[in-house]
Amino acid sequence: YKGTIKNFVDSNQVCPFGKVGDQLFVQETYGTKIRSLGGTPHESFVYKADNPNEIAYYDCKGMGYPVRWKPSSRMPRKASRILLEITNISLELLNNISEESAKAEGIVETIKGWKPYQASKRLCSSPELAFKLLWEQYKGSKSWNENPWVWVIEFKVIQGGDQ
Incomplete structure (x- = not known):
């Protein structure tokens, strides 16, 4: 044609x-971070574009562990901002x-x-x-x-x- x-x-x-x-x-590179809210662990989404060196959690000795980033193609809708x-x-x-x-x-x-x-x-x-x-x-x-x-x-x- x-x-x-x-x-x-x-x-x-x-x-x-x-x-x-x-x-x-909109999908973007993301991960999860664990925070303590009133003594209860709470998982929240974090975004590499905001802070590529984000700490996911700290152990009892205060050692920080980096977020394990997941590719944007794997982002669920509930994580999108x-x-x-x-x-x-x-x-x-x-x-x-x-x-x-x-x-x-x-x-x-x-x-x-x-x-x-x-x-x-x-x-x-x-x-x-x-x-x-x-x-x-x-x-x-x-x-x-x-x-x-x-x-x-x-x-x-x-x-x-x-x-």
Whole structure:
């Protein structure tokens, strides 16, 4: 088929990530920590993004033991601290990303240009070029040129995050 995929795909019904109105919980690297509340041990969730050197518990001699981090893919919904609601879904060609969409993907603006992520030393002249670098870092050096159809999912934070 040589035409626009939008002519025959209803993105609200086909999107593998959900439909408008669905709620998504954000998964992140997490672990558990044991605290004593009124003499009773209580287990709570902790997040690597907050403190990668978090202590899970202390033994009777005061020796601290680090949290055993679990990958984000294993996070249960009850451990999530951020809940999102899908507000819009569309299907677009990757290379058609707008400046606004590139910024929404987390591209970082600096005084001298745009970076694909905070720790990057590479600067680009636009958010779109910085996003291209980010995409190729994760998908491979020639993946941008393939220009695949991608799901564009807009959402609002309904719990947690910076609301």
